[in-house]
Each structure stands twice: as structure tokens, then as C-alpha cells.
Amino acid sequence: MIAVTDQFIQKQLKEVIECVNIDGKTKLVSLVKKVKPIDPLIFYRNGTKEFSHQRFFWQDPDRTFSLVGLGYTHIISTERHQDRFHYIEKEWKRFIDRDVICMGDIPSGTGPLLFGGFSFDPKQDKDTRWNEFSSGKFVVPAYLYTVKGGEAFFTANLLIHPTDETQKYNHFFEEKEKQLFQLNGTPRVQEELSHIISKHEVEPDLFKQSVQEATNRIKREQIEKVVLARQLDLFFNEPLKKDVILERLTKEQPTSYVYTFDSKGYSFIGASPERLIKRSENNVFSTCLAGSIRRGYTLREDEELGQQLLADEKNLIEHDVVVHMIKEAMIENCTDIQLPKGPSLYKTKHIQHLYTPVKGVIRDGVTLFSFLEKLHPTPALGGFPQKKALEVIRELENFERGWYAAPIGWMDMKGNGEFIVGIRSGLLSEQEATLFAGCGIVADSDPESEYEETKIKFNPMLSALGGVDHVTH
């Protein structure tokens, strides 16, 4: 990409405004500039005053790729049950073709990019807490900061109306850049968090009963595997500092994706280790992650626990069901599939998992969203067979999962992008948080152990919110 100057951008903007004035139709113009890298958390924080109701943040586990969006210039949202993936993709394509003007050669991950997610199951009974998070909701940010490797880019996606005058945008880009990239102040991770004044496990006994019921059904061969989840409610003494929580997540969960989607006072936030699908040109990557054990307190104990997990039959069955389903989806949609023979370990700060990465070359005509539709929910989040597992979850879980355990991610205008599953997550509002955690149930699952496993899975969010002591390795 050519390094553009502010004068060049100003000239381009002037030309677009003149065209829009003549044409009489509102357009989104996407301006991209290479900038000096700053910490993406600073960009997110700089949006607190103006954009706290419309912000998102995304960072890869290796922290070499970050996206931060401020302000939502365009929203594509649906409450559809059936073809929600297709609908969002179709609307996005239509928007790009009809309403977007891009300047020059735009690198992947910049420009008019779509960020958002889907709900786990649009057929679950609705809870008003999830009102801002529809069955499919995607946004094009007004301002986007992208970090790719050592390079950084600032995108402004501006809506230009036919009545707009050129003067309105004089020095606009430069001033926004100055405002959003200012390095004022130290990292806030040391700052005191709001205090948890009350912690409430939502119906733990019901969860254990549901696990028991699920194992009975599995033994009666009505289903092979089902993932059951539960909630933990937290109440705080003062409004939550979302930028501090996000910063703690990035520091405390170095092997996880960190993400938040903020909308009108609510934030869906988490640190997930689980990639659902990534597309980069014609290459696709997915991950089978299922089967868990806690981390050890010493290196030795940690290794022993890892070996125990790698040999544990119950966990291997749980994992195999996921590998089988993802492999089938890969065969259908890809060529040149590469899949290791057996799982390895994936360690996060509080928990270790059985892990099998998969890659392939996407077949002609398959898109990121059509692939997503095939995969979601994998047996790591739903169960197997998929349809039956969803019915069991609807029956045995007594809350709406919303975006928990569902795809969240991004796609650019070239169709490249990545989706993870929104686990190790919580829904935050002003002074409250609801955390979610689930686990895969197979015939041999024991309700008490599954309950303990969900406790560990609450820890990444709980710790970022100031609720648990840190485990050190």
C-alpha cells in the first residue's frame, strides 16, 4: 500500500464530496493511512468519552494482529432464525457494491471492515439483557485502528451525504487522528477496579441435575454429546472500568484471543482460546478444542495433569466428537486438508485443553460465512448430533446464551477474516456482570466434576474483574 499523506486524503475526500453532491446519493468513503504504531488499548481508551456505547476490540493470541473500532457507521443486524449467516453476507456485499468508495489499494484488515457476531441459538427463549446482541449483528466502524505485524493503519469510514460541503471535512482526518492517537497517561492496568459486592452462582444444583439428565440420555443413546453451561452473576460497588478490564484480560490471558463488543451500555467481553475459522486468501484454519483439566500449581504438577488429560478416555471421547465433525465440514468445503493424528495440549492461564488444529484450502464458491454456518455450533459448544444437542440445551438450560459460545469476529471486503467462539466471557452492564461457562457432557461425565470444571472456566473473566487470586506457573 502507498503511504498516503494528509494532503492526498484531503484531495481525495474533496473529489468524493463533489461526486456525491452531483450524484445525490449518500456514500461511505473509506480512507486508510499508515500510522505510527501505538498500543491498541490506548486507542480503545481514547474512545471512552465519545464512543463508549459503540466500540469493539479484538486481539490475536500472539498479539500481532489487533482491531479496534470506534463509532458504528453502518450496522447490519437481523433477528432471523434460518438464513442469518447468508442474510448478513448478502447485505454486506450489497452495501460494499452499492454504497462504498475505497481509495487505492487497501490492505486486508483495514478499510470498510465488518465486525460482529451471532447468537448461539436464535430459537432459545429471549432475555432482555441480550437486546443489543441480536441473532446476527455486524458493524462497520467509523474509525478503525489495525495492527498487523509491525505495521499500523488508521481507517476512517465516513458517510458523505449529498448536502455535505467540502469545508466540513477540512483537516477532519488529521484532527481525528490527533485525538484518537494521543498518548496521554500511563497504562491503567494498575488502577483499582470496582469492587465485587456480591457474587451469585445461578442455580448450581439445577446445573448438576441437568448434567445427570444429559448423561442418562446419552446412555439411552438419544444423543452422543451435549455441552451444558451455567452463569455467575456479579455486582459491583461502582461502574465498571471496561478499558481496565480489557487491559487485564490481555495481560492475564496471553494465549487467548481477547475481544469485546460494546453496544449501548452493554459489553460482551472475553478471552477465548478457541478459533472457529480463519480465512486468509484461499487458506482456512480451524481448531478442535475440547477436553479440559486445570493448570498445576508447580511445573511438575502442571505437566502431570497435562499427561493425565492426554490419556483420559472421557476427555478423549469428548475431543474426538469435535474432531470428527470439523473434519467432515473440512472435507465438504476444502481440499488439501492437514490434520494431526492425535491431540496436543493448549494451555491457558487457568486451564489446559486437548487441541487439534486443522487447515485446508477452501473450495471455489465457499465463503467465510457459508463455512461458519456449517460449523456452528461445533460439538465443543453444542454437542452431537447438532440438532438434537440444541434441543437438549433448549430444554435443560434455563437461560438465554445470547452471544456466549457463538461466533464473534471480523471479515474484510475481500472476504478474509476470522471468527472465534465467544467463551470465557461475560456480559457487562453498568455495575453488573454475568459470566458464562460450560462443559462437554458424555456418558461418563460426573455432575460434581463438571461443576468444578465450569468453576475453573469462570476464572479468566473473574480474575480480570478482580475476583480471584492469580495462579502463577
Ligand SMILES: C=C(O[C@H]1C=CC=C(C(=O)O)[C@@H]1O)C(=O)O
Ligand atoms: C464451553 C466451554 O468450553 C468448551 C471449549 C473447550 C473445552 C471444553 C470442554 O472441555 O468441555 C468446552 O467444550 C466454555 O469455556 O464455556
